[in-house]
């Protein structure tokens with residue numbers, strides 16, 4: 001068991017946007033060690049229940065020793081299973097939902113979880129250890145084209161073909177089972193000049209890409225977005241912090257689409273589509289960390305947060 005802590009990002013923006021002043025029920029769907037939830041519970045003393053969801057049983061269990069509060073209801077689940085969690089707790093609507101995507105420093109620092117290229121350990125990377133597919137399965141069993149696609153799409157890695165080829169050569173000799181073994185293969189595949197000139201380890205992007213594939217993180221975000229508004233009470237807020245441009249693109253286009261009213265062509269004299277905005281966007285642009293936060297917590301550099309508020313059925317659409 002590691003004792004590493006996790007510093008939550010964009011805490012002020014979360015407190016300001018994640019829930020309305022009179023909120024009673026809140027769902028933190030990526031609870032981790034509860035850093036954001038702690039700040040929310042302190043700032044909104046009238047909250048009755050905070051649903052604490054995480055896919056990772058280990059972090060959820062460990063979080064009890066880091067921070068607890070009688071209002072917290074912990075449930076191991078995926079964020080997209082929030083409706084099931086609410087049903088279990090007999091809650092028919094929440095006033096705020098938070099998603100803080102990715103992994104916690106606590107998980108990254110645990111060598112046995114296999115998330116980090118700098119911690120020698122088994123190639124695992126599953127957030128939910130009940131799931132079958134591990135990073136080892138992906139690295140050893142996927143075809144060249146599939147590896148390239150994963151590294152390119154999820155990692156934006158420009159040396160994807162070279163790295164995939166190096167992995168395939170290496171796995172013909174022996175199975176790749178360890179994080180340090182994979183990190184060395186990747187480092188050897190990247191041209192030396194690029195290795196020297198880069199501010200990040202050559203394995204950073206590929207490790208991120210494999211983690212996203214192992215945990216189906218983008219599919220899971222899509223599934224969550226499909227149910228999120230249905231879980232909110234009218235006036236409730238939804239906030240999502242992402243660390244990856246593909247995730248942010250999904251969140252941004254979801255919010256833009258749901259905030260749009262009438263979609264009739266401009267030449268129509270009256271609206272015939274009847275489409276009303278379902279939400280009001282609260283953050284016109286994504287919120288980023290200030291330099292002061294980045295200097296304390298470098299992980300916050302790539303964090304961006306978007307928030308919206310669910311309209312009530314009667315609410316007049318705003319332009």
Ligand SMILES: C[S@@+](CC[C@H](N)C(=O)[O-])C[C@H]1O[C@@H](n2cnc3c(N)ncnc32)[C@H](O)[C@@H]1O
Pocket residue numbers: 006007008009029030031032033034035036037053054055056059077078079080100101102103104105127220221
């Ligand atoms: C960045 S950490 C959250 C940290 C948390 N906000 C805090 O302050 O401690 C992300 C956490 O969400 C979990 N997680 C990521 N995606 C998830 C999902 N789709 N459903 C449930 N949990 C998820 C991870 O296991 C991890 O514990």
